[in-house]
Amino acid sequence: MPLDTARVRPTLELRGVSKQFSDLRALSDVCLRIEPGDSVLLYGPNGAGKTTLLRVLSTLARPTEGQVLFAGADVQRNLAAAKAAIGFISHTTFLYGELSARENLEFTGRLFGLPNLQQRMDAVLDLFRLRERAKTPVRELSRGYQQRASLARAFLHDPQFLLLDEPFTGLDAASAESLQELLQRLPEQGKALVFSTHNFDQGTAIAQRLVALEGGRVRFDGPLSLAPLPALRITAQGKEIRKSE
């Protein structure tokens, strides 16, 4: 029986999640709970497991061990409701290169069964300033425009959980600032944001909570103001402290 997500407070949770790829253990015993209003910066060096963690949260990847919970129950019990509540972007755009941004959004909207699709499409095209390039095939767009189209796709169905893997990649300064303002407003709208970025300053300007990953393990999960940055080998400027220092 589908969960009544209107009554149950939607949360997204990892309990003891590990993910193994052949001989690589990408995640080890990760416990993480995301609630509406959370704004979480996922930080760590290359290979720490940030992308894998986001893929598991988004339901694109299944954990090797542990559980992914949505609204308190195993996500597999109510996969459709979980997917409808999640917006995810990754290193690839999830877009069809032969189709325009508008056509990609239309296709996505039909998969999600969205009402008032044209109005929603116009709204996200305006939000990410894509109107003037909306009819251009995605493969002909610059990297920055492709990233904006990918973001528009993630926001189209007005999800409760935004899982963004390096969302600022390819964006020019104006677009990055605009995205930063948008992401800062999400918690007050009751949405949850989990994002990764290599720009620590940019991340801390948006997030209120830090989850530091290293070697697939969570080394810290708590308010940004309480994060032991030196212990996490992160300077105040957001640079990693090399071991020799």
Place this chain on the structure above:
Amino acid sequence: MHTLRVIWAIFSKDMRVEWRHRETLASMSIFGVLVVFLFNFAFEPAREETLRLLPGLLWVAFAFAGVLGFNRSFAAERENAAFEGMRLAPVDPGAIYLGKMLANLFFLGIAEVIVVFAASLWYNFSFVPVLGRFALITFLCTLGYVAVGTTFGAIAANTRMREVMLPVLQFPVAVPIFIAGVEASTGALKGDPLGDYAGWIKLAAGFSVVFVVLSYLLFEYVLEE
């Protein structure tokens, strides 16, 4: 109702993508016609041998055109990980399978029409007197082949040597449908009584139903990372 809309959305998306780059249908049709063309020089069948060789020749052309089509179908999905974008949506994996399968069936059907037309010219053979039965046999066998090819196309898409893996995986499974196609087509083209080859038609129909249903039910496991 939502499932039907999803199937239609995926089917029409594939049509639109193909209309933009026009690679899948062109490559399938040209390859199939080339097979027919080359066989003409390889065997130079006399008129009385044409009926014996033609069904097998056609199904060889259909089989390899299909492999091209299934590979190309999922190549478009691999670009920018668009297939994962579909998986992020709250849709039944079986609906994704049916949408892709219908698109592949449409493309292969068009290619088959072109190949049959080319064969009728090169071998000076008229399909018109037996068109109805031949079309039914071809449709049923193509349905079964596409049911298998779509599933294995999705599996092979995630492997390194996908162009080789797809035929290696799917042909052993699809052998019954090819045998049924050749035997039933031979009977139809020779003008034999329907009862002589009805068993092969029933085999093709049963195979198609079984594999469409199985693939629909199991496609979520094909999609898993």
